[in-house]
Amino acid sequence: MGCEVMMDEHTQAVPPVFVALDYSTADEARRIVEKLGNNGIHYKVGLQLYVAAGRSFVEELVDMGKQIFLDLKFHDIPNTVYGAVAEVAKMGVQLLTVHANGGKGMLQAAVDAAHTYSGSSTETRVLAVTLLTSLNQYDLESIGCSANSVSDHVVRLAKLADTSGVYGVVCSAHELAAVRKVTTLKTLVPGIRPKEACHADQARVATPSQAFQLGANYLVVGRPITQDPDPVRALLAIQTELSRTGTGEIG
Ligand code: C5P
Numbered sequence: 001m002g003c004e005v006m007m008d009e010h011t012q013a014v015p016p017v018f019v020a021l022d023y024s025t026a027d028e029a030r031r032i033v034e035k036l037g038n039n040g041i042h043y044k045v046g047l048q049l050y051v052a053a054g055r056s057f058v059e060e061l062v063d064m065g066k067q068i069f070l071d072l073k074f075h076d077i078p079n080t081v082y083g084a085v086a087e088v089a090k091m092g093v094q095l096l097t098v099h100a101n102g103g104k105g106m107l108q109a110a111v112d113a114a115h116t117y118s119g120s121s122t123e124t125r126v127l128a129v130t131l132l133t134s135l136n137q138y139d140l141e142s143i144g145c146s147a148n149s150v151s152d153h154v155v156r157l158a159k160l161a162d163t164s165g166v167y168g169v170v171c172s173a174h175e176l177a178a179v180r181k182v183t184t185l186k187t188l189v190p191g192i193r194p195k196e197a198c199h200a201d202q203a204r205v206a207t208p209s210q211a212f213q214l215g216a217n218y219l220v221v222g223r224p225i226t227q228d229p230d231p232v233r234a235l236l237a238i239q240t241e242l243s244r245t246g247t248g249e250i251g
Contacts, residue, residue: 020222173206
């Protein structure tokens with residue numbers, strides 16, 4: 001990654017690592033959760049696993065004491081999103097996503113529903129996805145946003161998110177500095193690749209240490225852990241790298 005990294009002046013907490021459970025069956029996901037044991041506390045359930053295994057599997061993870069990021073990226077009219085977020089909040093998940101470009105009314109509806117329907121033990125927090133990392137300048141133009149660069153577009157959506165009461169935004173490490181200039185919202189960063197890991201289809205990647213130094217509050221890591229022959233070792237290596245970054249040993 002080519003951008004300069006700098007630690008916050010004030011102490012920043014080591015970001016939790018959400019392991020992405022990108023599987024098509026609950027059994028496959030259960031196997032990796034079992035393997036990671038007490039080392040794996042935070043998990044991301046996305047569209048594939050949710051469509052395959054549904055609410056009962058998410059509730060199973062919550063009942064095991066895991067902290068869940070339900071990444072379903074809602075984008076609909078405010079009333080519909082309100083209803084969907086209410087159901088998610090009742091499940092006891094920690095984080096959920098909606099698209100920032102659903103507009104202020106939709107974002108506020110999501111925040112309202114999360115607040116109203118969260119249980120007493122877990123307040124469900126809403127994250128706004130700024131711009132999918134799969135989209136480039138050409139895509140922006142093709143959807144009628146030719147006036148903006150990708151980075152300007154991300155910043156604009158982060159500002160909108162900031163005025164809507166959401167807890168945080170999802171962006172790549174490459175946009176973290178620009179986003180953090182315009183908002184103090186929490187940031188969740190996917191596309192994390194330890195130095196030695198294969199990038200696969202991720203283009204806008206950063207190492208765990210780089211993302212931490214740039215100010216990420218939460219990290220999402222999938223294949224570098226789930227497809228490693230020794231997933232426990234892979235997770236512990238990332239957690240160790242983050243702790244060492246936090247104490248200034250890496251930097
Ligand atoms: O395996 P890998 O570490 O690439 O997994 C990243 C996870 O983060 C996937 O579940 C992917 O859907 C998700 N994600 C992403 N980029 C975004 C938002 C979510 O890679 N902008």
